[in-house]
Structure formats: C-alpha cells, structure tokens
Amino acid sequence: MPPGEFELIERYFSRSTPRRDVLLGVGDDAALLEMPPGRVLVAATDTLVEGRHFLPGAPAESVGHQALAVNLSDLAAMGAEPAWALLSLSIPSADEDWVRRFADGLHALAGHHGVALVGGDTVRGPRVITVTALGTVEPGLALRRDGAQPGDVLYVSGSPGEAAAGLERLGSGAPFDLADPLVRRYLYAEPRLALGRALAGRATAAMDVSDGLLGDLGKLCAASGVAARLDLDRLPVSSALAAHGTLADRERWVLYGGDDYELLFTVPAPAAMAFEATLRSSVPVTRIGAIEAGSGVRCLRRGVEERVEGSGYDHFA
Amino acid sequence: MPPGEFELIERYFSRSTPRRDVLLGVGDDAALLEMPPGRVLVAATDTLVEGRHFLPGAPAESVGHQALAVNLSDLAAMGAEPAWALLSLSIPSADEDWVRRFADGLHALAGHHGVALVGGDTVRGPRVITVTALGTVEPGLALRRDGAQPGDVLYVSGSPGEAAAGLERLGSGAPFDLADPLVRRYLYAEPRLALGRALAGRATAAMDVSDGLLGDLGKLCAASGVAARLDLDRLPVSSALAAHGTLADRERWVLYGGDDYELLFTVPAPAAMAFEATLRSSVPVTRIGAIEAGSGVRCLRRGVEERVEGSGYDHFA
Numbered sequence: 049m050p051p052g053e054f055e056l057i058e059r060y061f062s063r064s065t066p067r068r069d070v071l072l073g074v075g076d077d078a079a080l081l082e083m084p085p086g087r088v089l090v091a092a093t094d095t096l097v098e099g100r101h102f103l104p105g106a107p108a109e110s111v112g113h114q115a116l117a118v119n120l121s122d123l124a125a126m127g128a129e130p131a132w133a134l135l136s137l138s139i140p141s142a143d144e145d146w147v148r149r150f151a152d153g154l155h156a157l158a159g160h161h162g163v164a165l166v167g168g169d170t171v172r173g174p175r176v177i178t179v180t181a182l183g184t185v186e187p188g189l190a191l192r193r194d195g196a197q198p199g200d201v202l203y204v205s206g207s208p209g210e211a212a213a214g215l216e217r218l219g220s221g222a223p224f225d226l227a228d229p230l231v232r233r234y235l236y237a238e239p240r241l242a243l244g245r246a247l248a249g250r251a252t253a254a255m256d257v258s259d260g261l262l263g264d265l266g267k268l269c270a271a272s273g274v275a276a277r278l279d280l281d282r283l284p285v286s287s288a289l290a291a292h293g294t295l296a297d298r299e300r301w302v303l304y305g306g307d308d309y310e311l312l313f314t315v316p317a318p319a320a321m322a323f324e325a326t327l328r329s330s331v332p333v334t335r336i337g338a339i340e341a342g343s344g345v346r347c348l349r350r351g352v353e354e355r356v357e358g359s360g361y362d363h364f365a
Numbered sequence: 366m367p368p369g370e371f372e373l374i375e376r377y378f379s380r381s382t383p384r385r386d387v388l389l390g391v392g393d394d395a396a397l398l399e400m401p402p403g404r405v406l407v408a409a410t411d412t413l414v415e416g417r418h419f420l421p422g423a424p425a426e427s428v429g430h431q432a433l434a435v436n437l438s439d440l441a442a443m444g445a446e447p448a449w450a451l452l453s454l455s456i457p458s459a460d461e462d463w464v465r466r467f468a469d470g471l472h473a474l475a476g477h478h479g480v481a482l483v484g485g486d487t488v489r490g491p492r493v494i495t496v497t498a499l500g501t502v503e504p505g506l507a508l509r510r511d512g513a514q515p516g517d518v519l520y521v522s523g524s525p526g527e528a529a530a531g532l533e534r535l536g537s538g539a540p541f542d543l544a545d546p547l548v549r550r551y552l553y554a555e556p557r558l559a560l561g562r563a564l565a566g567r568a569t570a571a572m573d574v575s576d577g578l579l580g581d582l583g584k585l586c587a588a589s590g591v592a593a594r595l596d597l598d599r600l601p602v603s604s605a606l607a608a609h610g611t612l613a614d615r616e617r618w619v620l621y622g623g624d625d626y627e628l629l630f631t632v633p634a635p636a637a638m639a640f641e642a643t644l645r646s647s648v649p650v651t652r653i654g655a656i657e658a659g660s661g662v663r664c665l666r667r668g669v670e671e672r673v674e675g676s677g678y679d680h681f682a
Contacts, residue, residue, distance in 0.1 A: 071405060071504070071507075072507070072509060074511050075508070075510075075588070076443070076509055076511075076572075076588075077409060077438075077439040077440075077442035077443055077572055077573055078407045078409035078439045078440060078442070078443045078445070078498075078500075079408045079409070080405050080406070080407060080443070080502070081405060081406040081407075081408060081409070081509050082405050082406075082504075083400045083405070083406055085402075088388060088397050088398060088399050089396075089397070089398040089399075089406065089499075090395045090396070090397060090398075090402055091395055091396045091398060091449070091451060091483065091484060091497075091499065092394060092395035092396070092451075092484060093451040093452070093453050093484055093486055093495070093497055094486050095453040095455055095483060095486045095488050095490075095495070096490055097490030097491070098490070099454055100488065100489060100490055101488070121394075122394040122395045123394075123395060125392055125394035125395070126393070126395045126397070128395070132408070133412070134408060134409075134410040134497055136410050136412040136453075136495040138412055138414055138493050166408065167408060167409060167410055168410060169410055169411050169412045169495075171414055171417065171418070172414070172417060173410050173412075173414030173417055173491070173493055174490070174491040174493065176490055176493040177487075177490065178412070178453040178495040180408075180410055180451055180497040181395075182406075182408065183395075185397070187388070187399075190388075190389070190397050192389060192393055193392075193393050194393075200469070242549075245646070254558050255393075255394050256394055256423070271393075299372070340496055343665070358462070
C-alpha cells in the first residue's frame with residue numbers, strides 16, 4: 049500500500065526541533081503555542097511555485113530549505129527571533145523519496161535556528177509550497193519599512209546578486225553542483241537572522257531584498273516617505289561574483305536579483321560608526337548610499353546621476 | 366497597464382477588519398500582533414487546490430469563504446477565539462474581477478468573526494490557496510483529540526452530510542445555485558466557532574469533521590487510545606438531506622462527507638445533560654454514540670453491529 053497523506057505527514061514532518069513552548073504540535077486540528085511574556089508575535093507567509101520560484105528538478109532538500117528560508121528572512125527583516133513554522137505542501141504524487149529529502153532540507157534549517165514545525169497540510173496538486181513562519185520581538189524594537197529619515201546611512205548586508213548569478217547559471221544548463229559557490233548560494237542562501245536581531249532597535253528601517261535591491265529600495269522609500277541616493281560604485285561585489293560576467297552582468301544581478309536574503313536597512317548617520325563596530329566580528333555590511341528628502345531612488349556613478357531601468361521582480365509583470 | 370502583484374495585494378487585501386491588536390498588518394515583511402495576556406496561541410494552516418478542494422468555475426466569493434472557513438473550523442475544534450489570518454494566493458493570471466470577488470468572500474467571513482487579514486503572498490501559478498489562521502485560547506481549556514475516555518458521550522454538531530450532498534449535485538451538473546440549500550451549504554458552510562468556545566473546558570476531546578465522520582472518529586479514537594460505538598440510527602438527517610437520495614446515499618454523505626465544518630466531540634456522561642441544556646438556544650448537537658475501552662469504531666444499527674466500509678477521505682488514496 050502506498051503511504052497515505054496522514055502517514056506521510058506523520059513520518060516526515062512530526063519529527064521537529066523540540067521547543068518547550070510547543071504545547072501541542074503536528075497531529076491535532078491546530079497547534080498550541082506559548083508566547084514569551086512581554087513580546088509581540090511576528091507572522092509571515094511566502095509561497096514557492098515550481099517553475100517560478102524553484103526549478104523543476106531542483107534537489108528536494110534545497111526546495112525544503114528555500115521554503116523555510118524565504119520566510120525566516122522576513123522575520124529577520126523585522127528583527128524577530130523565529131520560533132515556529134507551519135507547512136502547506138501540494139505535490140502531484142506521494143513521492144516518498146522527494147518528501148523525505150524535502151523534509152530533510154526544511155528540518156536542517158529549522159534545527160539550525162531552533163524553529164519547530166508545528167503544523168501543516170499535505171495535499172495532492174501542482175507542486176506549490178507555502179510556509180508560515182512565526183516569531184517574536186520586543187515591542188518597540190521591531191524593524192519596519194517606514195522609519196527611514198533623510199540623512200540616514202543606507203546599508204546592504206553581505207553579497208547580494210550571488211543567488212541571481214547562480215540561478216542564471218542553472219537556467220543556462222549548469223548542473224545542480226554545490227561545489228559551484230554561486231549555485232550553492234542560490235539553492236541554500238541563509239536568512240540573516242543574527243543581523244536582524246542586531247539591527248532591532250538600531251536601524252530606522254529594514255527589509256529583506258526579495259524582489260531586487262533597486263525595486264525593494266523604492267518600496268522602502270515609498271513606505272518611509274523619503275528618497276534615496278544609491279552609489280553604484282559602492283555596491284558590494286563578492287569574489288565569487290567578480291569571477292563571472294561583465295560589470296553590467298554583476299550590476300544586473302546585484303540590482304535585480306532577489307534570492308540572497310540580504311537585508312537592506314538604514315541607520316542614523318551619527319550612530320553609523322558605532323553600529324558598524326558592533327558588527328565587526330559577524331556579518332559584513334556595506335554603505336551603499338543615503339536617505340534624502342523627496343521621493344524615488346537616484347543612482348549615482350562616480351557622483352554623476354545615471355538612469356537605471358526597471359524596478360524589480362513582479363510576478364505578474 | 367494591468368495591475369501588478371503589489372497593487373493587487375494592496376487593493377483587495379489591505380482593507381481588513383480593524384483590530385487594535387494588529388500593530389502592523391499587510392505591507393511590511395511580516396505582521397506584528399499583540400497577544401492577549403494569559404492566553405496561548407492557536408495556529409492552523411489549510412490548502413485548497415482547484416479541481417480537488419473546490420470546483421473549477423466555483424464562484425470566487427465561495428472560494429474566498431472556503432479558504433478561510435476551513436481554517437477557522439480548525440480553530441473552532443480547539444475551542445479558540447480567532448484573531449488573525451495570512452493568505453497565500455497562487456493564481457494563473459492577475460484576473461482582477463476574480464481576485465475582487467475572492468477577497469469579498471474572504472473579507473465577509475473574516476469580518477463576521479472579527480478576524481483581521483494581516484499578511485500574505487500573491488504569486489502567479491496554478492490556482493492553489495493557503496490560509497493560516499491564528500487565534501488564542503485559555504491554557505488548559507483547549508480542545509484536543511486525545512482526551513476522550515470510556516463512558517464519554519459522543520456528539521456531532523448540526524447537519525453533517527449536507528455539503529457532501531451539495532457537492533455531489535454540483536458534480537452531476539447542477540448549477541451554482543444558492544437557492545439550493547445543499548449547494549449553498551457546500552459553498553458557504555459556517556465554521557462552528559461559537560460551539561467550539563462553548564465546548565472549551567467542557568468536552569474531553571474534539572475535532573472538526575474534515576475527512577468524513579467515520580474516518581475522523583477513528584482518528585479521535587486512535588489519538589485518545591479508546592474505541593467508539595457509533596449508532597447509525599442516531600445520525601442526524603436534516604430536512605434538506607431527507608428530501609434527497611436514498612437512506613444509503615444519506616448515510617454515505619453523513620459518514621464520508623467532510624465540508625460541513627461540523628464538530629465531533631465527547632463529553633463525560635455525568636455532565637452531558639447539563640452541557641446540552643447550556644446549548645439549547647444555539648447550535649443543535651446530537652448524541653451519536655459513546656466512547657468505549659479498546660480501539661477502533663464499531664457501527665450499530667438497531668443494536669446490531671454492522672460492517673461499514675472505508676475510513677474517510679485521503680488525498681493520496
């Protein structure tokens with residue numbers, strides 16, 4: 049007898065990171081979760097569609113990783129500590145091997161960040177995966193998009209663009225080879241949870257780069273009612289990225305790529321030096337511009353304004 | 366210009382039931398939600414796939430209703446008060462009319478129960494909808510599946526089977542006619558939230574009937590480590606149901622149907638009379654059997670055991 053829905057769920061999704069605040073996990077109508085006192089709940093949901101958000105044939109472990117990572121990145125962008133996740137898995141058949149490997153990828157990331165999988169739904173259908181991530185944050189320390197002020201320094205974390213370059217390599221036929229750092233970055237990008245926690249209470253605004261740095265910066269500016277100056281010369285280019293493509297390629301990956309889970313954030317200029325000092329031993333961050341009065345984003349190259357096309361990834365564009 | 370993803374989301378999903386505990390709703394990386402002190406969080410997620418959980422061509426309003434209702438039913442089965450919901454909507458094109466009507470159906474049910482839509486994701490893909498519902502319950506009063514005891518009275522609420530009969534009518538070509546009470550029941554079944562609250566602290570076990578009364582009763586028994594006696598003569602048959610099909614049809618709808626959002630629950634025998642008295646003015650409930658020592662479900666007709674086939678709906682069966 050092929051495994052039924054309920055057996056599948058029980059077998060692969062009920063082994064979860066143990067947390068004392070999970071009063072009731074997978075297996076009942078809903079999960080019961082104990083909130084830490086004095087904190088507010090942070091909730092995000094994101095969906096991956098096969099052929100749109102992940103490649104057909106992608107290693108199932110990487111799909112499990114991505115389904116959770118894209119949500120943990122949203123929690124990171126709020127300065128939250130992740131706690132729990134719920135999974136909705138629509139798959140065309142009860143392919144036990146795929147489900148086992150998918151669960152392995154998801155559980156590995158969940159375990160790394162102490163996240164318990166507490167509920168879910170497995171249905172037959174096209175391969176579409178939705179995860180809801182829940183976490184907590186101290187009230188008043190949460191990072192929003194709408195607090196940027198003229199004069200703030202604009203930062204981006206790490207190496208945006210690597211995942212887009214990796215995706216482009218896969219799209220042109222490269223194998224799913226984890227020895228290729230760009231392919232690996234695309235398949236297993238890490239959400240910036242530690243940085244998000246470090247920013248809580250320090251950054252005036254933050255968001256994760258999910259639709260491309262340029263478009264997301266535009267959204268941050270719109271939410272905050274400000275403008276931004278983006279210094280194209282200051283965009284970080286990792287050594288892995290520098291080894292591939294032309295300057296134009298690299299800039300395209302950095303400005304329009306969105307699967308790195310890097311954070312875009314603003315810090316008041318007087319606090320910027322001290323803030324960078326606190327981060328020295330952990331994740332790299334780069335000053336890439338500043339917040340200004342007005343609206344919109346202007347891109348500068350060697351101090352001269354340059355017109356840059358496009359505004360990021362739109363699923364219906 | 367056709368509306369882009371973000372405009373769609375903003376336009377139809379940002380008008381939501383106002384709640385003071387929503388510190389930040391749709392539009393940032395995640396929602397910020399204030400928990401009432403002294404309560405625990407209740408979280409459920411459920412997915413609808415077109416052609417599997419709803420019919421192609423179903424009124425978009427009814428799909429919006431169902432996507433939330435199936436989740437609120439899970440909260441009802443825990444005795445929880447619903448508070449917030451997150452929506453993931455995968456649709457093949459930015460069909461504005463469909464999205465507007467879908468949102469109308471979802472918002473109407475959300476408003477009726479004071480639920481705020483606080484986040485979501487809209488992507489292009491096959492029509493697959495996932496809602497995560499969040500609510501709260503007093504610790505210790507939550508309804509679980511695993512507390513049924515031998516001697517408990519077994520109840521079901523309302524009129525199970527009507528939705529299954531309605532679905533069968535639609536499947537054989539009947540129009541989506543809301544004047545037909547069975548079709549209406551299928552499209553717009555109401556989650557039993559008030560009953561769930563009334564059961565909190567009173568029922569020893571509860572679950573919603575989502576995969577058929579017979580199969581779900583088997584799950585309740587397995588979770589509680591008990592057996593159940595189901596009196597087939599006592600199964601409630603509504604007047605709408607009585608007007609359609611044979612006795613065998615009606616029993617099939619009641620035993621295997623799963624879209625009514627009725628609750629299946631157990632109450633200690635000494636408390637059963639008083640419990641029924643408290644409900645008199647609201648939702649009808651019917652005694653349909655009792656919990657016994659042992660395992661499995663035995664069906665009795667006029668006191669004689671009868672073999673009944675099948676064990677409920679399995680998406681991969």
